[in-house]
Amino acid sequence: MEDKRIKDEDITASSQWYETTGPQYARLNREEGDGAWCPEGLEPSDTQYLQVDLGRLTFLTVVGTQGRYARNSGNEFARYYRLNYSRDGLLWKSWRNRLGIMVMEGNKNTYASVINDIHPPIITRYIRVIPVTKLSTTVCMRVELYGCSWDEGLISYSAPEGQLMMQPGYPFANLNDSTYDGVHEKRRLFDGLGQLTDGVIGLDDFLRTRQFSVWPGYDYLGWRNESLGMQGYVEMEFVFDRQRNFTSMKVHSNNMFTHGVKIFSSVSCWFKPRLIAGWEPEAVTFNTVLDDRNPSARYVTVPLNCRAAKSLRCRFFFADVWMMFSEISFQSGNKPHRHVPWFTHSSFNLQTQLTDLIFSPSASDPPDDGNTPVLIGCLVTIILLLVIIIFLILWCQYVCKVLEKVRRQAAGAAVPLFYGPANADPHYERVFLLDPQYQNPAVLRNKLPELSQSAEASACGGGYAEPDVTQCTPHQCFHSNAPHYAETDIVRLQGVTGSNMYAVPALTVDSLTRKDISAAEFPRQQLIFREKLGEGQFGEVHLCEAEGLPEFLGEGSPLPERDGHSVLVAVKQLRADATSQARNDFLKEIKIMSRLNDPNIIRLLCVCVSSDPLCMVTEYMENGDLNMFLSQREIESTLTHANNIPSVSLSDLLHMSVQISSGMKYLASLNFVHRDLATRNCLLDRRLTIKIADFGMSRNLYSSDYYRIQGRAVLPIRWMAWESILLGKFTTASDVWAFGVTLWEIFTLCKEQPYSLLSDEQVIENTGEFFRNQGRQIFLYAPPLCPPSLFELMMRCWSRDIPDRPTFEGLYQALRPHVNQ
Template sequence: CCVLCLCCVLIVLCLCCVLIVFCLSHCRYALGMEDGRIKDDDITASSQWYETTGPQYARSEGDGAWCPEGQLEPSDSQYLQVDLGRLTFLTIVGTQGRYARSSGNEFARAYRLNYSRDGLLWKSWRNRLGNPVMEGNKNAYASVINDLHPPIVTRHVRLIPVTKLSTTVCMRVELYGCPWDDGLISYAAPEGQLMMPPGYPIASLNDSTYDGTRERRRLSGGLGQLTDGVIGLDDFLLTRQYHVWPGYDYLGWRNDSLGTQGFVEMEFVFDRQRNFTSMKVHSNNMFSRGVKIFSSVSCQFKPHLIANWEAEPVAFKTVLDDRNPSARYVTVPLNRRAAKSLRCRFYFADVWMMFSEISFQSVKKIKSRTRLPMSLVLISANPSASDSPDVSNTPVLIGCLVTIILLLVIIIFLILWCQYDCKVLEKVKRHNPTLKSVEAKGRLFRCFYFEREFGMMSANSCKERRSYWCLYLSVFVIMLVLNMNYFCPAACGGGYAEPDVTQCTPHQCFHSNAPHYAETDIVRLQGVTGSNMYAVPALTVDSLTRKDISAAEFPRQQLIFREKLGEGQFGEVHLCEAEGLPEFLGEGSPLPDRDGHSVLVAVKQLRADATSQARNDFLKEIKIMSRLNDPNIIRLLCVCVSSDPLCMVTEYMENGDLNMFLSQREIESTLTYANNIPSVSLSDLLHMSVQISSGMKYLASLNFVHRDLATRNCLLDRRLTIKIADFGMSRNLYSSDYYRIQGRAVLPIRWMAWESILLGKFTTASDVWAFGVTLWEIFTLCKEQPYSLLSDEQVIENTGEFFRNQGRQIFLYGPPLCPPSLFELMMRCWSRDIPDRPTFEGLYQALRPHVSQ
């Protein structure tokens, strides 16, 4: 044990410095509209309707909103403007309408985004396909989150609502991102060029998102793909984006097209004078196609924009690699040279040179009128946050390492203590054979709690218990080492501390503070298309081919795209019309008779650039779906796998998902009849509950674990028939229902059992927990998110209270519409101990009598 513990300490010490390098930046933090960090004076507008709908009410809190004056016309350009106070890497925009507790119903169905880095020159944001309009809200109360692809570097933002008809518009806004501490405000370079290799697609290597000017085949005065955080793949013809052309991720040049100079010259302008330590350039190295990293680089420095270039450059020669074709970062040391502008010449090593990302490491230069003694410089070198240098995180790392070592020492001490207790108890047993349940009466009770939780009560001796403790200590340390979250600076979101976004940049560690012990198990919950993927313990699939798939091949030209429902890392979910599908499926088709007309279907599509593992997972998902045949479960209808992209076609219900359906209705009453308000009856709600329990009973009978049961994953047809689906996770509409890990929305923590969050353990019993929350949603008519008064972090803390079971856990309240017996059933679903929860068979039998009444 002691040897193992010492080895673990050495592993931690060796890997700490390695893993800190791999902390990725995820700039997705609220910038302060809701919490007030953005002041009222920094929020302005072109106009306002009333004083109570002024720009300061555009924060995403309370019942207020910003409303421009009068009816918004299609030709209007009314705007809400936010000054972020400093250059910011903006990645997400969230919007909401004016609900005001049902007294307001104004929202923006679409909007444009303008931005400026200096408040004078305004630029119009466009997505990677050139579309400047973003989808807004569909109602007044649901928030819509839009990821900016590409993200932008800006200080000033204008949201401009767009309408096709004359209407009243109100907006509430939250902006997400992080400070842009690189300080780079523009770069200039030659335009990218076309590559037309024989036998390969034409690659357009231009900077398609550049927001500066393009004159005489040169880019100047803006930023673009070299600063968007997207790293190009090893094969430059492949892209990380969808629906774009080959070579999209790279900016590239051919040697002979730039004259006889043999280099590419780029200029970089910064917000202020800085001391530059290094430059990192991500370069392609596919030498088999004439592409290599640059052979050398020479950089000149200019202290001021109106000064001359300094005569002495910094030169750096790279080590060329003709064996490994992988794209890579090349770090160029800049020797702490002070400048506000750089001019670098990158020399060709082959026919082509391609870059996908360039970043700089620098420290803001401290200005002083007189030369101070070193002691005074050290004291005065701690200015305000806006002018502070980018100091090293070494003290934070040392503190983290010391904390980890102390923690391991404490664990070793506890193990040795338990060993001592075991020896004492063994002596007591030998001297008093009649002593009963000595573990419950002796000093070993201190270890009983952990032994009970981790399954060690079956150990027959202290020796076995020591083996268990050593095993669990090893697992704990390995999990600690593998979780990079512990090695990120606390100021940047590492550990469990609330990240201080004022101290972090896109190139520092931003990491969600999800529980480390569940993260590695849970991150695979999201399937390749962004939809949930069933957990099927009995089904193991290592390799799948077309012959393993029983579903029929449908002609893909008969699928007509209507709407994108959601997307994941390697695929998308589309709403399509399938022409001739009932006739194709033939007699016994699960689809309603449409007299030859097309029917709505959901199509999960794998992207062409998906990895082989994603492709295999997609085929595995098809095989899993093909086994499902129940009236309350969405069925796989057919597939398109004879050619790329691979597709699976499933049912889709015309009434959409249950969450949206119920949230737009009221409980049936005389008032709803008189005013023709859409409504549902209590009998309808009970009928829905029975159907969901029936579908889950069927899944449980196959040992299928859904892992994301909620009203958003229940689809509804015109007869109020429910079918349980699995793609709610991929939809932006419900992104706020998921807790983000590493920037991805994968954890529906408000529906998850405590053991799923804390231990990554998904079972039918954890689905029962989610079913209880789903019942709660139904009987609140989906008007409120579960645990709406708790933040995500507080929800996670609450699961810890369930684990400790000391009576401090918070339960959901009983909905007013819910019969007491039904709420008692919900409470049983949320039992702390798994055996105390009902089965789906028991739930179905308990709910059926309510419907008959």
């Protein structure tokens, strides 16, 4: 209102005293006209209103009001007011707060503004501010509205009413949608929005709430399986403002399985292109990975395969007695595309369709006037030209690849692995993790539209404080001014077992044999397999018991003291169908691991490589990974002690942070780049000693933490620095960025995923904002448990420019004094 983005013609009113007190003068902090909007008299029973058309659906969160000051001559203001709103301008609804109160406190004088948070927020296009009085009086108002555009476009959802949970020994949990603004009829909700779109994410324990003075279960809408006629699912419908091209649906679901609550086992969604049309017969079905180990609530992302619709009907199938949702959101493209179903060869053929189109006359066609042969000839000529052009493009690409391979082989015979300016830092790797074609800056811009022409110029200089180059060829951009590694010798991000692999600057061996491995050969028959932790394309990671391992390793063994002879170990095993390249990569990984010797880095204990399958045996901690450990605990307090709730202290969290920084300091001293630092890759023993590992990528439990590109590479984009995502550049400084995100995880007790409100695509878009550095990038919020000085350290880790980020040595020295010795 104040900056006049809302035009005068979009502000109307039920009445006004004079032309100079009309609705166009109801702008906060402005003194045009006679200083405010003043309705024509106001009785206690009147409904005089100021109406604002916001121009589009808006997520309204705050309202500010003032009285009429009129350069010190006004003396009218509204002590109370209420709000009505409408999404279509026809059906009006009255806003109520979470306790059902409609009236808000207004002003106490004529000049000071009063800001009121709207809880719950309003999704609307039209808003009416209605002054309320107990006596006949004159009031005047100036108004400001705060919010953001509701780009999701959801205008209503329908669902069964939430239900009451009664469990012995626990308080009643009323799991209804208490802020729903639609119709309640026959135990169903129709034509409204409520708690599933209010932006409030429920806690892991559904009995606890983020709001004060409300009942247990308030943040969730929940249903009991048996109460829905034993049909085994909950059906919901979603209506949008227009047809959209849906890419995914995100459902925040509770998973407190100790109370019979789990995320849904599967979901099927049907699509309706128009409200008056029928439902399309082909549904999208998604099966979730159920988790009986981690009770944390979580977002489940359901791919919707770019289906176009204005309305969706989804059936969520129960996995246990209860199912609870706290938030549902949709991601969609701007331009809807008609969904084309898959056809079998017998029912659909492109050639047949073209033949029918060209040669099959209709009974209603006009008589042949002699132009038909000409038209057919033109169409056939166009098709032949397209085929020739496609063939030429493919042939050129093939020839270019062959020539490039020859050039690289020639260059590899004449130059060392690392090349670049003599004063350049040799300790980083430049990798494009998509396909070789994306190393062309023009193609990269098409893949990531956020990169403008200035991105190419920055890529020429590595994106940092290197010489400014404004013009260069694509080859120069990525090979002249930035040191890098020959692409054929790059260690891949994902190892053959599905785990992460360190980036190592000096490992140039083309083939390795047993004599290159320093680790001792362990008797294979003494490994007892207990559980598969994860897998990759050519290998697997298993949890095993190793009998007699302490005696085998002898004095100085890194293993904890045990009464028995069996210890838990992680065994990476190469599968029998592995390629020769995978076998060589596996041996390289063994050589990398054998070089690591630090109290906070996972150790390679022994190997089994005298016969197939090849195995490497590493440490494994009985307390599992840090993410699982923290997500099952609360911060230490009198309440946790009294109720025997597993807890950690702030000192424990700081001690963990110091240990991780110490381990990364050691890796940095060897010029090793981890590339996947996160709490899921930090293991704990019973004394809370942390060892940095690399199993996270291979475990299904953490599959949602990785973004899959082209169905092949997986990237932990929520932990990656912007230059790693946009430029494929992994350095110790990008590990520092990931360390900042890991600190954030620790001080949120791993209760939510970083950038949990952003989709994977939005996370990538946000990296473009970091690149442009125009102040629009989104940072992670400050965790409530985190001291301000520590959050400042996190923010330094997320600096746009590498020189502004701290080193791991500096991080270790900064964190160490905070730990009680």
